[in-house]
Amino acid sequence: RSSNMLTISMNVMFGATLSPKGKYKFKSFEAASATNLKIESSTHFTVYTIMDRESGKRPLCDTWTFIVETEEESATLVSLLRLSIRPKLTDDKANALVFLNPISGKRKSLKVFESIVKPIFEIGNMSYTLQITDSSRHAADFIENEDLSPYTSLITVSGDGLLHEVLNGLLRRKDWAKYKSLPLGVIPTGTGNGLARSIDCFWPEQAAVAIVKAESRPLDIMSVTLASGLVEYCFLSMTWGLIADIDIESERMRWAGSARLDLYATIRLMNLRYYGGRLHYLPVTAGDEESVMTDEEDGQENGAKQKRAAPAALGNVATQHTSANSSVANIMERANQGADVPWGLPPPNFSSPLIRHPPKMLASPPMPHAQPAVTLHPTLTAGIGLPVTKGSLPPRWKTIEGPFAHVIATNVPWLSADFLACQKARISDGAMDLVFSRTVSKWQILPYISASTKDNYMNKDGIEHAKVRAFILEPTGLRTTTRSPASFET
Numbered sequence: 001r002s003s004n005m006l007t008i009s010m011n012v013m014f015g016a017t018l019s020p021k022g023k024y025k026f027k028s029f030e031a032a033s034a035t036n037l038k039i040e041s042s043t044h045f046t047v048y049t050i051m052d053r054e055s056g057k058r059p060l061c062d063t064w065t066f067i068v069e070t071e072e073e074s075a076t077l078v079s080l081l082r083l084s085i086r087p088k089l090t091d092d093k094a095n096a097l098v099f100l101n102p103i104s105g106k107r108k109s110l111k112v113f114e115s116i117v118k119p120i121f122e123i124g125n126m127s128y129t130l131q132i133t134d135s136s137r138h139a140a141d142f143i144e145n146e147d148l149s150p151y152t153s154l155i156t157v158s159g160d161g162l163l164h165e166v167l168n169g170l171l172r173r174k175d176w177a178k179y180k181s182l183p184l185g186v187i188p189t190g191t192g193n194g195l196a197r198s199i200d201c202f203w204p205e206q207a208a209v210a211i212v213k214a215e216s217r218p219l220d221i222m223s224v225t226l227a228s229g230l231v232e233y234c235f236l237s238m239t240w241g242l243i244a245d246i247d248i249e250s251e252r253m254r255w256a257g258s259a260r261l262d263l264y265a266t267i268r269l270m271n272l273r274y275y276g277g278r279l280h281y282l283p284v285t286a287g288d289e290e291s292v293m294t295d296e297e298d299g300q301e302n303g304a305k306q307k308r309a310a311p312a313a314l315g316n317v318a319t320q321h322t323s324a325n326s327s328v329a330n331i332m333e334r335a336n337q338g339a340d341v342p343w344g345l346p347p348p349n350f351s352s353p354l355i356r357h358p359p360k361m362l363a364s365p366p367m368p369h370a371q372p373a374v375t376l377h378p379t380l381t382a383g384i385g386l387p388v389t390k391g392s393l394p395p396r397w398k399t400i401e402g403p404f405a406h407v408i409a410t411n412v413p414w415l416s417a418d419f420l421a422c423q424k425a426r427i428s429d430g431a432m433d434l435v436f437s438r439t440v441s442k443w444q445i446l447p448y449i450s451a452s453t454k455d456n457y458m459n460k461d462g463i464e465h466a467k468v469r470a471f472i473l474e475p476t477g478l479r480t481t482t483r484s485p486a487s488f489e490t
Contacts, residue, residue: 008047008049008064010084010085012049012050012051013047013048013049013081013085014048014049014050014085014120014123014124014209014212014213015047015048015082015085015120015123015124015125015212016045016046016047016048016077016078016081016082016085017032017036017037017039017045017046017048017078017123018036018039018040018041018042018044018045018046018074018075018078019032019035019036019039019042019044019045019046019065020035020036020039020042020044021042021043021044022044023035023044023065024065025063025065026046026063028061028115028119029048029061029063029116029119029120029123030115030116030118030119032046032048032063032119032123033118033119033122033123034119036123037122037123041071041074041075042071042074043067043068043069043070043071043073043074044065044066044067044074045065045066045068045074045077045078046063046064046065046066047063047064047065047066047081048061048062048063048064048123049061049062049063049064050062050205050206050209052206056202058203058205059203059205059206061205082125085124085213086124086212086213086214093152094125094126094127094152094214095127095128095129095150095151095152096121096126096127096128096129096151096152096153096154096155096185096211097128097129097131097148097151097153097154097155098113098128098129098130098131098155098156098157099131099132099133099138099139099142099154099155099156099157099158099162099166100113100130100131100132100133100156100157100158101133101156101157101158101159101161101162101189101190102132102133104157104158104159104161104162104189104190104191105158105159105189105190105191105257106257108189109157109158109189110132112157112187112189112204113130113157113187116204116205116208117157117187117204117208120205120208120209120212121208121211121212123212124209124212124213125212126211126212128155129151133162136165137165139156139162139165139166139169140165140166140168140169140172141169142169143165143166143169143170143173144169144170144172144173148179148182151182152182152183153182153183153184153185153211153214154166154170154182154183154184154185155184155185155186155187155211156184156185156186156187157187157189158186158187158189158190159188159189159190159191159192159193160186160190160192160193160194160195160235160236161190162190163184163186163195163235164234164235164236166184167184167221167233167235168232168233170182171221171233183214183216184219185207185210185211186207187204187207187208187211188201188202188203188204188207189204191254191257191260191261191416192261192415192416192417192419193416193417194236194237194412194414194415194416194417194419195235195236195412197414197416197417198412198413198414198425198427199217199427202417217427217428218427218428219235219411219427219428220235220411220427220428220429220430221233221234221235221411222234222235222238222409222411222432224238234411235411235412236410236411236412236415237408237409237410237411237412237415237421238408238409239406239407239408239409239415240275240277240404240406240407240408240473240475241273241275241404241405241406241407242268242269242272242273242405242406242437242445242449243406243408243415243421244406245268245273246261246264246265246268247261249264249268250263250264261416261419262418265449265450269442269445269446269449270442271481272405272441272442272445272481273405273479273480273481274402274403274404274405274439274479274480274481274482274483275402275403275404275405275475275478275479276402276403276475276476276477276478276479277402277403277404277473277474277475277476278388278399278400278401278402278473278474278476279399279400279402279404279407279434279436279471279472279473279474280388280393280397280398280399280400280471280472280473280474281397281398281400281434281466281468281470281471281472282380282394282396282397282398282468282469282470282471283396283398283466283467283468283469284431284467284468284469285396380469380470381470381472384472386472386474387474388472388474398466400436400438400464402438402476403438403439403478403480403483404436404437404438405437405438405439405440405445406436406437406445407434407435407436407473408421408422408433408434408435408436409432409433409434409468409471410422410425410432410433410435411425411427411432411433412425412427413425413426418452418453419449419452420452420453421435421452422435422458422465423456423458424458424465424467431467431468431469432467432468432469432470432471433465433466433467433468434464434465434466434467434468434471435458435463435464435465436464437462437463437464438462438464439483440461440462440463441462441483444461444462445462445463447461448461448463
């Protein structure tokens with residue numbers, strides 16, 4: 001009823017519903033959903049907003065109730081607002097298949113879904129089918145064998161592990177190409193939540209709203225072939241040595257939630273191991289500059305901060321995947337190459353009281369020339385025999401002799417909520433980032449592990465980095481806690 005004008009940006013709005021007369025405030029989205037979705041006609045309607053805050057604080061969620069003269073006018077405005085909020089997808093077509101892992105992280109996934117995600121989905125008119133997983137292969141088996149045609153997106157409420165299952169189930173389908181553009185989404189409730197952190201969509205509210213608004217962005221996929229011949233597809237990373245030890249061996253401490261990684265990292269650093277092996281890789285060179293962001297084009301901001309307005313739904317995830325033989329792991333070309341660009345509607349009118357800090361608009365990096373493939377077969381490592389012998393690698397390949405303290409091949413900047421593995425990594429640059437250390441001391445590697453956000457550790461103090469197209473890792477099987485070269489002589 002005020003004469004003052006209120007401008008609400010479409011960037012922060014995600015839903016609109018009719019609301020009861022005389023009701024102007026709601027304690028939560030859950031309370032608003034329970035009340036307003038029952039209203040069939042009213043001169044009152046409510047708009048729902050979410051706004052990011054600085055320093056990683058929980059986003060600000062709010063409701064705004066308006067009064068018009070007639071019920072018809074109110075219903076019309078609600079319909080127009082819904083269409084404007086989600087222009088890419090009409091209400092009758094939005095249907096998400098949601099997998100929820102009830103024991104992920106601190107075992108709060110179901111509570112998060114019921115109190116946060118479900119109300120946002122209902123307010124945003126997002127239809128969904130919920131599958132609560134009861135085993136480690138539940139989601140993968142379902143995705144691989146069931147009819148997916150009724151669904152417009154695949155969503156996980158968990159950490160990165162459940163999304164990994166969904167991705168591999170999808171790519172093992174005989175008709176995987178049919179679904180290669182089916183968006184994937186993650187509601188972060190796990191231990192690490194590296195992908196959610198990397199796309200700056202760390203809170204469940206942010207992720208749910210991005211899914212409701214059908215926002216998406218490209219994501220590269222890595223193909224890994226183990227010595228057994230097993231092929232796995234990865235969106236996050238492949239690790240060997242220290243980081244893998246921390247992840248695997250800390251499973252016994254799941255009761256500690258995300259703190260288990262920090263606790264076990266301390267244990268492993270105090271007794272640092274070194275692994276014998278050789279690392280072969282095909283580096284990104286000057287000829288690739290137009291299709292891959294190189295080290296020199298890294299930019300001023302680090303990691304996930306460069307990906308503002310980042311959605312949780314990740315589209316086109318399976319457009320170019322490859323595999324090849326390797327003694328332990330051979331990561332092939334990255335898939336679905338595209339630029340990391342801001343997503344959403346045009347910049348808002350900053351007179352809005354909801355926009356206290358203008359969103360960061362990023363310059364678009366060069367679009368890659370590589371076109372999406374329609375095969376999962378190897379290309380860059382095809383014909384390379386294993387074990388690799390001297391002179392058998394194609395031109396431009398390089399070899400690094402171990403021992404190694406760790407090797408990381410990452411597709412994303414963040415491997416967990418507080419571990420910035422590689423500031424130079426981009427989720428859709430068509431390349432992988434190798435980060436490795438050889439015979440470093442625990443004191444050299446400690447700052448990188450414990451305070452990764454405080455400095456750029458790439459290519460200094462024993463932390464080596466290379467942006468690559470493909471690599472082959474050949475372990476010797478030797479492991480020791482001493483840096484003496486004699487320990488690795490066979």
